Amino acid sequence: MPRKKKPFKRKGTFYVYIVQCADETYYTGFSPHVRKRVKLHNSGKGAKYTRDRRPVKLIWYKKYKNFKCAFLAEKRIKQLTRSQKERLMRSV
Secondary structure (H helix, E strand, C coil), X not given: CCCCCCCXXXXXXXXXXXXXXXXXXXXXXXXXXXXXXXHHHHHCCCCHHHHCCCCCEEEXXXXXXXXXXXXXXXXXXXXXXXXXXXHHHHCC
C-alpha cells in the first residue's frame, strides 16, 4: 500500500532561502524546515532544478511568520536578477 504524504501545513514559521548550486547558479525556495530542505536537495529528492546541480550550499535565508508572506517573498526573489539576489544577500 502506498505511503500517504503528510498534509502541508500553512501555519507557523516559514523560511525563504537561497542555495548556491555546484554550477554556481542560485535556487530560491521556501520551507518550514530550511536545513531539512537543503538536505533533501542534496539527496536528489528536492527540486528538479537542483538534482543535477548538487551539492547545494545554503547561502541565505529569512524567517517569515506565515505561509503567505514566505510564498510571496519567494515569488518576488525568483524574479530578481543574479546581481539583485547578491545585493539582497549582502544587505543582511
